[in-house]
Amino acid sequence: MLRLSLRWRVAVAFGLSSLVVSSLFAVATWHLASSYMLRQREQSVTAQAAANVRLVEGTLRVGSEGLTELLTGLAGEPRSTILFHREENWITSGRQVDPAVLPAQLLTPAREGTPARQRLVVGNVPVLAVALPVAAEDGIYVQLSPLVELDRSFRFLSRLLIAGTALSALVGVALGWRTSRRALRPLTALTAAAARVAQGDLQARLPEQSDPDLAPLAVTFNATASALEQRVRRDARFAGDVSHELRSPLTTMVNASEVLQRRRGELSATARKAADLLAYEVQRFRHMVVDLLEISRLDQDVDDQALEAVNLGELVRNVAASRPGDVPIDVEQPPPLVLADRRRLDRVVANLLDNAERHGGGPVRIAVSRRNGCVRLEVDDAGPGVPVQLRERVFERFARGARAGHRSDDDGSGLGLAVVAQHVSAHGGAVWVQDRPSAGARFVVELPELPR
């Protein structure tokens, strides 16, 4: 079933009410106006017929010679017909009509001396028929006056009323739409604010509302957002504090483990195995703590001091050059600049290359180009790609193992892509993963371009 939005429902309700009210008025107007006009017409036709009958009687009294001319003269109105019945004969003038079409209900009362009146359709023309007895010669005078004009007026009136009703319904809908939009404007603001919160802007708040119906909503929303912000900050600080406290013991562990590794040869087989395990895990632990510190540091705001004009192509070349392997790098000329914290961008590029190394069998192409005011960095690998349903999840913290094809001896921290996502968003950019045209994954970073 079709579910209308609240706004549409209000608009439709407005439209329906205005339709009902205006059609009531239209029907009433129709009845009053049409019956009044008809009555007027009937009265005038009847009065005229009575006058005509008097003329006819006068003429008959003098003799019947001038009767035909008189009748012709009386039927002056176009398309009107006058029939006169005398001595079993009908005299017709004006528009020719077969007297047989006249109904008995009309003629019988007249024959018996009572005037009669009836609306008829004769030869496709609506007429008002008036039948009057003519005292002299026991005749019947029948006058058929066309109602074409009146009919046209009725048709015009009815069209006018229908159009008016329809128009008022439309105006009702428009009014309802406008009103509901005004009434729902705070809800629109709420939606926008909630969306900003969902995107991670924890400082989004609703403006204070003066309307007593809306004020509690704004207050509740803002309180919820504040509580959420505090909680997220507390969690982030906690993660940062924990990592910070881990630095010192970790330094001891890493270096003690290095000493052990250097003396592997002096150890018994069992001790060597244990020392290797220890060294491996300590290394992994170190990566994790470094990445956690990186992330929790970013939860504080990016300091503007560190921002500078960075040649992204050059930066990518440098990061790639500090790693083993030779990846083709395409940089659009002239190389685009971005306003960025160089250290963080280094991390972004290095982590994307790490990721390609771990999950995609190594990067096969890196490209830096311009697109709609943005600088675009693409890192391609020829691995199994990232399934559509995981494309957002891979950027979450500790999303490791979510991807097919991850290695069990993976020594990553599970935070690499999360660091990428945070750094990129702190620079006002976006990062996502898509299919590489030939096979594999393409990680795309877009950052606002700094004009040269």
Add this chain to the structure above:
Amino acid sequence: MEARVLLVEDDERIRQALGLALADEGCEVVEAASGEEALEQLGSTTVDVVLLDLMLPGVDGLTVCRTLRSHGDLPIIIITARSDTADVISGLEAGADDYVTKPLVASELAARIRALLRRRRFGSEGSGGPRLRLGEVEIRPDDGVVCRDDNEVDLTRTEFRLLVELAVADGRVVTREELLQRVWGYDYFGDTRLLDVHIRRLRRKIEANPNEPALVLTVRGVGYKVGKKA
């Protein structure tokens, strides 16, 4: 590498582990648990390089760093617990040649020590080599001397190498990466705050007006060059 290293670190276990690991890397390690102890040690013995934790009880690392710098150009590598910009920069501003962040690994640290010690002030041929001139600043690479208006300017060996690299390029742009690689000498990764602070320190020492540099110029998005008509 036969380097004598003074390790100033208040955490005893870190001191021990790092001492063992550095010894494995070929360093002779002298330990100090506080700033006072470090300054005392340096009064009685000579070392090639100082590893200095910035967070020390009593006389803090920054003070130790400034004190050492005011006495000469003994190479200093600071150890920071926080990699915040502010912390690193204040350490470099205090005169350190390089910095490392905890958790640090002895092998990486040793690479930096080696690079720092390779950064020699004097050329091998002895005095009398070619001289470079930048406005009123004269550089004698082979003597390791820089003069400004015939007065010798005190530069650390890092600042000196930096200036020579720029001067030798003779007005061509030297990228940040090239400078980091040539002066600091290890595979650059991460961070150019090191370079920026050293450039700032260098400008304070040789420029007439450090806020409007005429000798060492920034090339936006690329690197630095010396002013031709300085």
